[in-house]
Amino acid sequence: DSGVTQTPKHLITATGQRVTLRCSPRSGDLSVYWYQQSLDQGLQFLIQYYNGEERAKGNILERFSAQQFPDLHSELNLSSLELGDSALYFCASSVMGLPYNEQFFGPGTRLTVL
Amino acid sequence: AQTVTQSQPEMSVQEAETVTLSCTYDTSESDYYLFWYKQPPSRQMILVIRQEAYKQQNATENRFSVNFQKAAKSFSLKISDSQLGDAAMYFCAYRSPNAGGTSYGKLTFGQGTILTVHP
Numbered sequence: 001d002s003g004v005t006q007t008p009k010h011l012i013t014a015t016g017q018r019v020t021l022r023c024s025p026r027s028g029d030l031s032v033y034w035y036q037q038s039l040d041q042g043l044q045f046l047i048q049y050y051n052g053e054e055r056a057k058g059n060i061l062e063r064f065s066a067q068q069f070p071d072l073h074s075e076l077n078l079s080s081l082e083l084g085d086s087a088l089y090f091c092a093s094s095v096m097g098l099p100y101n102e103q104f105f106g107p108g109t110r111l112t113v114l
Numbered sequence: 115a116q117t118v119t120q121s122q123p124e125m126s127v128q129e130a131e132t133v134t135l136s137c138t139y140d141t142s143e144s145d146y147y148l149f150w151y152k153q154p155p156s157r158q159m160i161l162v163i164r165q166e167a168y169k170q171q172n173a174t175e176n177r178f179s180v181n182f183q184k185a186a187k188s189f190s191l192k193i194s195d196s197q198l199g200d201a202a203m204y205f206c207a208y209r210s211p212n213a214g215g216t217s218y219g220k221l222t223f224g225q226g227t228i229l230t231v232h233p
Contacts, residue, residue, distance in 0.1 A: 045222070
């Protein structure tokens with residue numbers, strides 16, 4: 001158990017819908033990262049937050065958005081869902097978000113778009 | 115942009131034997147961090163070992179060790195005395211040390227190598 005929690009574990013929805021994935025970082029960690037793992041694209045970095053502010057952005061679609069709240073939990077919002085958005089979405093956290101800080105991964109949320 | 119390549123989609127090893135997983139990367143940076151992550155069937159991502167590019171000494175963690183060849187941009191993982199619990203997907207990953215910009219903080223992963231351990 002990494003100490004990072006993600007809810008829900010599984011999510012099944014239809015095309016065109018909107019979903020919200022939630023992540024609670026390890027106690028004391030200020031930085032949160034979101035990654036997408038799909039068969040087509042492999043493991044890809046989406047976005048990073050540090051203490052409530054966006055720090056870095058990767059291959060995140062415009063239909064996707066994220067935020068980190070004052071209590072440091074983060075949410076990833078996916079809208080106008082397409083079949084290709086089906087993937088495992090990981091959240092990771094680290095102490096300060098610095099390159100040498102280890103990232104601890106949550107168990108992931110499996111999203112299936114039908 | 116940095117890229118990470120794992121050329122072995124699948125590898126297999128007999129229990130108690132040694133196996134080496136390959137990884138190459140492309141970067142113009144002189145300092146960076148390299149990682150091997152393990153993803154068992156549970157899908158949990160687990161850090162196996164980490165190497166700082168400025169360190170010449172290869173990292174080791176119990177049965178896991180790396181062969182870091184900076185000039186060749188190669189970072190292989192050696193698993194000694196393989197155990198059934200080592201069966202998993204293994205990912206090589208790169209992380210830039212530079213603050214700022216779109217590369218800050220992110221891990222860039224290779225495609226992964228599925229390791230099967232035979233009893």
